[in-house]
Amino acid sequence: MQHPPDDTRHHFNETLDAVLRGTVELGALVHENMLRTTEAALENQLDLANQVLAADDEIDQKYVALEHRVFEVMARQQPVAGDLRFLVSMTRVLYEIERSGDLAVNVAKGLIRREGYTLPPAIHSLIARLSREAAALFRQGLDALADLDPEAGVRLDAADDAVDDLVGELYAVIAAGSGEMGFDVAVELSRVGRYMERIADHGVNIAEHVTFIVTGSFPEESAATSDEG
């Protein structure tokens, strides 16, 4: 983070930097797990799906530790202004990241449940695209956080429409083929679509929190203000 040149609160600044770094690293672990779960789902690799579940335990531990740290820093350092926005937002960002990790786990669990089922080519291709787009949006949310880029919120919100369109396409294909694949599988595959859509949303939310950290308002608030003007 950028700190004033007269580093009166050097130790506090170091703590804030460590919270930011730890959160971005946690996000990177979740992103890695998303890629793992996608590969497992597309390649029907059950052992990889089990690795996703194992990796999430470490993610959860790190999440709880970071959340506790933020809580304690707020209690001890009496943050105000930018520091307060940063720390309060980090509790939310951490939650977005942790939930994204859980969604990746849900995809892996779904794969384990429908063990042996091979995806029809049309659905395979849609899930591949959707997973790629969702993980990319999540990753861009993390990049916005690492760089504290206030512009990313608006940009990612616009990019999210493409993900929503893909989910719509996936639902249509599943609905058309549901008789053939059976109700349970149709529901499972629809849920994969839903999870991926949520992962993308979490990425957008992270970027919007960054906008708030840097500017003091959320992208929709700024947009509403400029519309009024």
Place this chain on the structure above:
Amino acid sequence: MTTPDKRPPSRRFEVAASPTSSNSDALFALEDLAVSYGAFQAIAGVTMNVRPNEITAFIGPSGCGKTTLLRCFNRMNDLIESATVSGSVKYHGVDLYGPKVDPVEVRRRIGMVFQKANPFPKSIYDNITFGPRIAGYSGDLDDLVEESLTRAALWDEVKDKLDEFAPSLSGGQQQRLCIARAIATNPDVVLMDEPCSALDPIATLKIEELMLTLKQDYTIVIVTHNMQQAARVSDRTAFFTVDVGEEGQRTGRLVEFDDTGVIFTNPREQATEDYITGRFG
């Protein structure tokens, strides 16, 4: 479909074991310590440990005996004729009040910084060298001055005016000079009695930064009226209160002593919670 969707992990914030429970890592071990001034019992029943290379903060309302207690750590209460200390204070396992202990040596190893900066009416240079000279310091005094002032984060501000009259420095600079003077005698511990109460917020934050750096080399015990300061800088915090007896006699008591994170997020005692949240009557 038997496996449910994953939910967020439960949050269990671990509460550390009570610091009063272990003796093994104590630099100071206080056992049932009490101090009275004549018939007035200022503080009683204090049992606690102070760990090396940590900042231990004492907080509590006026009259709770925290400064009185601090003064037991380097036998400053010896200088008050009516003061009586009972119980024991062990320092590195040695009874600080034992018959063979020299209080002057105690105060060299356990330095003190006071509420109001009190530089000697001498030059900045002489303020640093005064104590070491008396103690027969044989090293290079120029080096000692530079090292002490650097450690106290004051060197850059005064290096070109070491001959200047110390009381002409700003309040914050004077207090850092007093810290430099305290560490020039190479102590093990620095006691601080409300070191920032006369300083503005920026000068206060500079002293706090300094404390966080100094704890790598020294053990610090600080009395502060400013509980936010205790929250910001200390590793462990002791909260004291005043008990009022039937005849109106007021005696300080240790209520709770724990990791500062615990004290300021989840104290065990309601009295601590009431005080730190400003609901103390």
